[in-house]
Amino acid sequence: NAGVMQNPRHLVRRRGQEARLRCSPMKGHSHVYWYRQLPEEGLKFMVYLQKENIIDESGMPKERFSAEFPKEGPSILRIQQVVRGDSAAYFCATTQGSNQPQHFGDGTRLSIL
Amino acid sequence: TQLLEQSPQFLSIQEGENLTVYCNSSSVFSSLQWYRQEPGEGPVLLVTVVTGGEVKKLKRLTFQFGDARKDSSLHITAAQPGDTGLYLCAGDSGENFNKFYFGSGTKLNVKP
Numbered sequence: 487n488a489g490v491m492q493n494p495r496h497l498v499r500r501r502g503q504e505a506r507l508r509c510s511p512m513k514g515h516s517h518v519y520w521y522r523q524l525p526e527e528g529l530k531f532m533v534y535l536q537k538e539n540i541i542d543e544s545g546m547p548k549e550r551f552s553a554e555f556p557k558e559g560p561s562i563l564r565i566q567q568v569v570r571g572d573s574a575a576y577f578c579a580t581t582q583g584s585n586q587p588q589h590f591g592d593g594t595r596l597s598i599l
Numbered sequence: 600t601q602l603l604e605q606s607p608q609f610l611s612i613q614e615g616e617n618l619t620v621y622c623n624s625s626s627v628f629s630s631l632q633w634y635r636q637e638p639g640e641g642p643v644l645l646v647t648v649v650t651g652g653e654v655k656k657l658k659r660l661t662f663q664f665g666d667a668r669k670d671s672s673l674h675i676t677a678a679q680p681g682d683t684g685l686y687l688c689a690g691d692s693g694e695n696f697n698k699f700y701f702g703s704g705t706k707l708n709v710k711p
Contacts (some may be wrong), residue, residue: 534698592639
C-alpha cells in the first residue's frame with residue numbers, strides 16, 4: 487500500500503467530539519474513494535471525490551458526515567458529534583482516473599469511548 | 600445495492616492443502632476484483648477479471664469469472680501460511696466510475 491497515506495492510524499474520541507481523518511493520495515492520483523469497514527466485514531462505499539468536487543456521496547450517512555478534497559492538501563473525512571456506532575476502520579483508495587485500479591491506504595481505526 | 604456473498608466465511612486448513620473460495624451475486628458486474636487484506640492493513644489488489652469465463656493465474660492462485668459475470672472463484676493450490684488473510688471480492692457496477700461493491704470476505708488461516 488505504499489504511496490496512499492492515511493493519518494492518524496488510530497484515533498480515539500469521546501461521544502460528541504469531532505473526528506477528522508486524512509488521506510493523501512499517491513502521486514499523480516486525483517480521485518479519492520472513502521470506505522468504512524466493520525470487524526469481520528467487507529468495505530462499504532461512502533463517497534467518491536475528485537479535486538474540489540464530490541462526485542458520489544450515496545454511501546454517506548445523511549447527518550454528521552462530510553468529506554472534502556481541496557485543491558491543495560489531503561482529502562478529509564469529517565465526522566461530527568461521534569457516536570459509538572461510528573467505531574470502525576475507515577479506508578481511502580485513490581486512482582489516477584475512473585476505471586483505474588484502486589490503491590488503498592492502511593486505514594484509520596476510529597474508536598469511540 | 601448490489602450484494603456480493605462470499606463463502607465460506609471462515610476457513611482453517613493445513614499447509615499444503617488446496618482450497619476454493621466463492622463470490623456470488625444475482626447482479627451482473629462489468630468487472631470483478633479480488634483483494635487480500637492482512638490485519639491492520641488496507642486491501643491489496645490481487646487481480647481484476649473482466650470477461651465472462653475468464654481465468655487468470657497468479658502463481659498458486661487461480662481466479663475465474665463466471666460466464667454470466669455474476670460470480671467468481673479463487674482457488675489456491677498448496678496453501679502456505681503466508682496466504683493467511685482476509686480475501687475480498689469487489690464488483691464494479693459499470694457506472695461512470697469505479698463504484699465497487701465488496702463482499703464480506705473469507706477469512707483464511709493456513710496452519711503450518
